[in-house]
Amino acid sequence: xxxxxxxxxxxxxxxxxxxxxxxxxxxxxxxxxxxxxxxxxxxxxxxxxxxxxxxxxxxxxxxxxxxxxxxxxxxxxxxxxxxxxxxxxxxxxxxxxxxxxxxxxxxxxxxxxxxxxxxxxxxxxxxxxxxxxxxxxxxxxxxxxxxxxxxxxxxxxxxxxxxxxxxxxxxxxxxxxxxxxxxxxxxxxxxxxxxxxxxxxxxxxxxxxxxxxxxxxxxxxxxxxxxxxxxxxxxxxxxxxxxxxxxxxxxxxxxxxxxxxxxxxxxxxxxxxxxxxxxxxxxxxxxxxxxxxxxxxxxxxxxxxxxxxxxxxxxxxxxxxxxxxxxxxxxxxxxxxxxxxxxxxxxxxxxxxxxxxxxxxxxxxxxxxxxxxxxxxxxxxxxxxxxxxxxxxxxxxxxxxxxxxxxxxxxxxxxxxxxxxxxxxxxxxxxxxxxxxxxxxxxxxxxxxxxxxxxxxx
Amino acid sequence: xxxxxxxxxxxxxxxxxxxxxxxxxxxxxxxxxxxxxxxxxxxxxxxxxxxxxxxxxxxxxxxxxxxxxxxxxxxxxxxxxxxxxxxxxxxxxxxxxxxxxxxxxxxxxxxxxxxxxxxxxxxxxxxxxxxxxxxxxxxxxxxxxxxxxxxxxxxxxxxxxxxxxxxxxxxxxxxxxxxxxxxxxxxxxxxxxxxxxxxxxxxxxxxxxxxxxxxxxxxxxxxxxxxxxxxxxxxxxxxxxxxxxxxxxxxxxxxxxxxxxxxxxxxxxxxxxxxxxxxxxxxxxxxxxxxx
Numbered sequence: 001x002x003x004x005x006x007x008x009x010x011x012x013x014x015x016x017x018x019x020x021x022x023x024x025x026x027x028x029x030x031x032x033x034x035x036x037x038x039x040x041x042x043x044x045x046x047x048x049x050x051x052x053x054x055x056x057x058x059x060x061x062x063x064x065x066x067x068x069x070x071x072x073x074x075x076x077x078x079x080x081x082x083x084x085x086x087x088x089x090x091x092x093x094x095x096x097x098x099x100x101x102x103x104x105x106x107x108x109x110x111x112x113x114x115x116x117x118x119x120x121x122x123x124x125x126x127x128x129x130x131x132x133x134x135x136x137x138x139x140x141x142x143x144x145x146x147x148x149x150x151x152x153x154x155x156x157x158x159x160x161x162x163x164x165x166x167x168x169x170x171x172x173x174x175x176x177x178x179x180x181x182x183x184x185x186x187x188x189x190x191x192x193x194x195x196x197x198x199x200x201x202x203x204x205x206x207x208x209x210x211x212x213x214x215x216x217x218x219x220x221x222x223x224x225x226x227x228x229x230x231x232x233x234x235x236x237x238x239x240x241x242x243x244x245x246x247x248x249x250x251x252x253x254x255x256x257x258x259x260x261x262x263x264x265x266x267x268x269x270x271x272x273x274x275x276x277x278x279x280x281x282x283x284x285x286x287x288x289x290x291x292x293x294x295x296x297x298x299x300x301x302x303x304x305x306x307x308x309x310x311x312x313x314x315x316x317x318x319x320x321x322x323x324x325x326x327x328x329x330x331x332x333x334x335x336x337x338x339x340x341x342x343x344x345x346x347x348x349x350x351x352x353x354x355x356x357x358x359x360x361x362x363x364x365x366x367x368x369x370x371x372x373x374x375x376x377x378x379x380x381x382x383x384x385x386x387x388x389x390x391x392x393x394x395x396x397x398x399x400x401x402x403x404x405x406x407x408x409x410x411x412x413x414x415x416x417x418x419x420x421x422x423x424x425x426x427x428x429x430x431x432x433x434x435x436x437x438x439x440x441x442x443x444x445x446x447x448x449x450x451x452x453x454x455x456x457x458x
Numbered sequence: 459x460x461x462x463x464x465x466x467x468x469x470x471x472x473x474x475x476x477x478x479x480x481x482x483x484x485x486x487x488x489x490x491x492x493x494x495x496x497x498x499x500x501x502x503x504x505x506x507x508x509x510x511x512x513x514x515x516x517x518x519x520x521x522x523x524x525x526x527x528x529x530x531x532x533x534x535x536x537x538x539x540x541x542x543x544x545x546x547x548x549x550x551x552x553x554x555x556x557x558x559x560x561x562x563x564x565x566x567x568x569x570x571x572x573x574x575x576x577x578x579x580x581x582x583x584x585x586x587x588x589x590x591x592x593x594x595x596x597x598x599x600x601x602x603x604x605x606x607x608x609x610x611x612x613x614x615x616x617x618x619x620x621x622x623x624x625x626x627x628x629x630x631x632x633x634x635x636x637x638x639x640x641x642x643x644x645x646x647x648x649x650x651x652x653x654x655x656x657x658x659x660x661x662x663x664x665x666x667x668x669x670x671x672x673x674x675x676x677x678x679x680x681x682x683x684x685x686x687x688x689x690x691x692x693x694x695x696x697x698x699x700x701x702x703x704x705x706x707x708x709x710x711x712x713x714x715x716x717x718x719x720x721x722x723x724x725x726x727x728x729x730x731x732x733x734x735x736x737x738x739x740x741x742x743x744x745x746x747x748x749x750x
Contacts, residue, residue, distance in 0.1 A: 217608065217697060275588040277608020277697055419714035420522060420699075427698025432610045444520050448716055451500060451516075454507070 058090030063351040065091055068108070069122030070098040073169065073338060077372030081364050089358060091351050098122075105131075112137045117343040119352050125157040125166060125336050126412035134158075134165040139342035139349065141165060146357040151401075154379035157336045157412045166339030167356045170368050172376040173300045174397055175229025175333045175409060176319045183210055183294045184318075191320045193327040195264065202271045205294050212271035214293035215429055218280035223425040226297040226322065230261040231333040232407045233324030242413035245446075248455065252446075253439040260325075262442075263435030265428040277430060289313040297322065299335065300397060304373030307390050319396045321405075331405030332397070336379065336412055377401045415453060418445035490728070497722035502715070513722035522699045523723070526707040527730070529614060533621075533703055534682030534734075540622045541629045541678045542671060548626070549633030550663065563634070570627040578691025581620045582607060607693050610700045617692050617701055621685065629674045636670030637663060672742040676735065683731050704730070 067074075074095060082093050096118060098104040105128065111117050112132055123129060141147050142164045147155075150168060158166030177198075184191070187208055192198040202212035216222045235241060237257035244250035252258040273279060273293055285302060287293045289310035300319060307314045321332040340359070342352045358364060365378060366386050374389045377398045385394045400406050411417050418424070424445065428438040497513055499506040517523045552563055569577065584591045585606035593603040606616040644662045653661070686705035689695065695702035695710070702710075704727045711720035 220694070220696060274603075275586065277605055278582075278586050278588075419716070420710070423522070423696060423698055426696055427610075427700075430608065430610065430697045432698040432700060441521060445522070448516065448520075448714075448719065451509075451512075452716055454500075 058088070060351045060354060061090035063091050063348055065093055065120060065348055065351055065355060066118035067093055067095045067120050067122065068098055068111075068118040069095070070100045070104065072100075073098075073122040075372050077170070077368035080367050080371045081359065084364065084367065085355055085358050089351075089354060091355055108132065115345065117345075119343050119346040119348050120355070121341045121343070122169070122338055123341060125154070125168075125339050126408070127415040127417075129158060129166065129339075129341075130160065130415065133160075134341065135160050135163065137341075137344055138165040139344050139346075139352075141167060141342070141356075144353060144356070146353075146360045149360070149381045149383075151379045151381050153334065153406055153408060154336050154339075157408055158339050158341075166341050167360060168339050168379045169337035170365050170378050171374045172337055172379055173335045174319065174321070174376050174400075174406075175225050175231075175297075175299055175335065176321050176397070178288055178296045178298050178300075178302070178317055178319050178392070180288065180291045180294045181316050181318050182291060191318075192323050193330045194325055195267070195323045196325075198323045199267050202268060202295070206271055211273045211287075211293040212295060213268050213273070214279070214284050214287050214296040215272045215276035216279045216281055216284040216296075217277045217426050217430065218283065220422040220426045222281055222284065222298065223429045224422050225299060226264055226429075227261055227421070227425050228409055228411075229297060229299075229322045229333045230264065230324075231410045231413075232321065232331045232405075233329075234258055234261055234410075235407045235413070236324070236329050236331065242410060246414040246416060246455075248450065251439075251443045253436065253443050259435055259439045262428055262438045264322075265425070265438070266431070266435055269429075269431050285309065288317060291316065299375075300393060301375040303390060303392055304375060308373070314390045317390075317392050319392045321400055331403075331407060332400035333409050334376070334406045335409050416446050416449045416455075418442050419449060420445045493721050493725055496718065497725045498718075500718045501721075502717060506718075509718070513719050514726070516719060517722055517726060522702065523707055525699055526702040526704050527726070529701065530683060530703040530705075530727075530730070532614065533618060533685065534679050536618050537621045537625065537682045537685075538675060538678040540618070541625055542674055544622065545626050545629035545633055545674065546664075546667075546671070549630050549637055550659065552630070552634060553637045566630050567627045569624045572624075574624070574687040575691045577620065577624050578688045581616075582692045585616055608697055610697060613693055613697060613700045617689055620692065621682070621688055624688070625678060625681070629678065632670045632674055633667060636667040640666045669746050672746055675742065676739055679738070680731060680735055683734065684727065 074097070085091055086093065098107065108117075108121060108123060109132065117137060123132075140163045147164060147167065150164075154168050154172075155164045158164055158168075179191075183189075183205060187204055189201050189204065190197075192201055205212040234255075234257045238250075238255055241250050241255060241258070245252075252262070273287065275283070279287070281302075284293075284296055284298065285306050288296050288298075289306050290313070303317070303319075306317065321330055323330055340356060342349065342356070346352060360380060362383060365380070365383060369386055370388050374385055374393055376393055377383075377385060385398065387394075421442065424433075424438050424442050427433045427441075428435060433441065496506060498510055499508050500513075501507070518527075548566060552559060552566070556562070572580075583589075585593075587593060587603060587605045587608055590606075592606065597603050604612065607613050640663065644666070645658055648658050648662060684705055685703065686709065689701055689703055689706055690709075693701045695706040704723060708720050708723040708727065711717075711723060
């Protein structure tokens with residue numbers, strides 16, 4: 001409450017300061033006075049000299065687009081791209097910051113309801129987008145030229161009633177096994193395509209005196225990756241699971257393939273590092289980057305960071321998908337990136353569409369990735385990651401995309417995710433509860449979320 | 459005490475109590491009453507849907523929530539008991555004629571000067587399975603390392619031990635005050651009658667220190683029932699749900715956005731503390747009155 005009041009007071013002060021400072025400067029973005037909003041307009045490339053000489057080349061000179069997004073979206077890569085857009089297209093940008101989390105969700109819902117959306121909003125794909133009822137508020141992008149190359153999996157998580165509403169951010173990420181290649185070479189192991197092979201590899205590594213699996217319970221969220229990343233195996237075995245689960249007819253504890261995901265924790269319990277119960281995410285990064293452990297179930301978002309901190313490991317870490325039971329059906333669970341959504345009632349629709357086309361142009365995606373790094377292949381078909389990206393992403397992860405063997409994580413397929421997921425996966429990982437008990441407990445946990453969303457699950 | 463006097467000369471008009479009562483009403487009574495209503499709804503900041511006793515049913519039927527009630531009781535009773543017993547002997551020792559009394563008294567009181575979060579973090583590092591000091595000592599002595607906070611069976615015990623280490627000092631201070639206020643004549647009389655030191659302790663010190671003991675029991679028990687910070691700093695309720703207590707569970711449900719459920723948890727905690735604390739206080743007071 002205190003924070004909220006402080007937020008209001010601060011944003012009021014900022015708004016007042018802005019009015020006093022900028023005098024009569026024209027601002028197309030309405031001052032909605034929402035807390036946490038960054039009232040500082042961020043205009044880039046205000047080089048009047050070049051502007052006047054190149055007017056002919058810049059089709060959108062004088063247009064200012066308002067953007068809304070979080071600090072994650074507005075990273076260095078994004079900054080580099082919008083600077084170039086101002087130079088080439090003449091579009092100026094005004095950004096407003098999404099404070100993130102539930103607060104951000106409430107802001108965008110309010111702005112949808114009051115018709116006060118910015119021209120472009122950067123927001124999650126999947127269940128959070130569905131909650132906004134996109135067809136009421138956003139421009140239909142299905143037939144736009146720049147969307148034709150976007151892959152269908154991504155389109156499915158920004159669609160409603162078969163129409164597509166979002167243009168993607170550059171890179172996806174995968175929930176997979178990060179592994180230390182030198183250990184595999186040393187023991188002559190091959191990348192496993194079945195869970196059995198994986199466990200066999202772990203046993204060989206253990207016999208050779210290695211730490212086969214890094215587990216980092218010190219940051220409990222990390223333990224979820226094995227379960228969430230196993231979604232490919234679950235959905236490929238039970239294609240209807242997500243839908244039935246949302247309706248309350250399918251349960252984890254009653255679905256064989258789902259219990260299988262939970263049981264995987266028990267299968268590898270002998271292979272953990274000695275400090276598994278206390279190691280943190282950062283301990284995991286250090287252990288993997290130095291070859292102290294061979295496998296780690298982790299999201300590929302860790303790779304750019306790992307390589308930035310330990311440049312030597314760039315060629316030594318690889319990734320593979322969490323194996324299932326059928327070698328021919330081995331694929332990767334993917335977290336789709338967030339997307340840009342165009343305000344349906346914007347006055348600057350043409351400029352917005354031109355910007356999105358610019359955004360998805362190959363050279364601009366290269367610019368973004370070279371500046372910021374990549375956590376996975378792009379969801380634009382035919383786009384190859386630049387050479388600056390490490391082989392773990394550019395080669396190992398890319399192959400699943402090229403073969404079409406990817407399925408989005410469960411949170412993109414249903415609106416329900418258990419809030420205590422990470423506690424349950426930790427308990428399962430440390431052997432506190434069996435796979436079957438964990439599945440049952442997770443069902444109970446999801447029921448709470450369902451109840452909160454007003455779904456009838458009885 | 460001065461009842462007769464007060465009745466004759468009413469010094470202050472009754473409405474002097476109004477400001478305090480208003481504040482008490484707004485900030486204590488009103489929230490308690492509304493929390494009973496909201497605990498029976500699924501609510502967010504826009505709306506509240508009435509759902510009867512569903513939240514309570516869920517709280518007790520779901521393992522991760524109901525186990526928290528059990529952990530809370532184990533935690534509160536064992537920390538309280540250990541503090542009452544251990545602190546008594548330390549206090550007796552510190553009241554005897556020893557030379558370094560003053561120094562030991564300050565040393566015993568020292569843990570209480572450190573903040574709970576700092577204690578929690580320090581002990582979680584000391585108890586680290588591979589890098590912690592405790593395990594370095596254990597392995598140095600030839601024992602197998604112990605995963606104090608990662609082992610489901612040990613985690614709650616490890617936190618209880620830390621809480622006792624930290625909370626002992628206050629109990630010792632209360633006991634010392636109690637012991638010192640005992641009239642020396644009793645001991646002298648007993649000595650003349652040939653009582654041993656053990657008998658003095660059993661039949662003089664123990665009964666006469668009862669008022670201090672009751673204070674310690676009540677304080678440490680209520681403190682234990684609503685403890686949160688130490689557990690949060692050491693394990694955040696983990697591994698899994700092995701050290702989740704009422705307060706940490708309520709906090710988590712609120713953070714997840716299950717406001718109704720978290721309100722129900724608060725009501726349960728309020729009732730639990732009341733049900734334990736009020737009768738206990740009554741019993742202890744009668745014990746006290748019987749002695750004095």
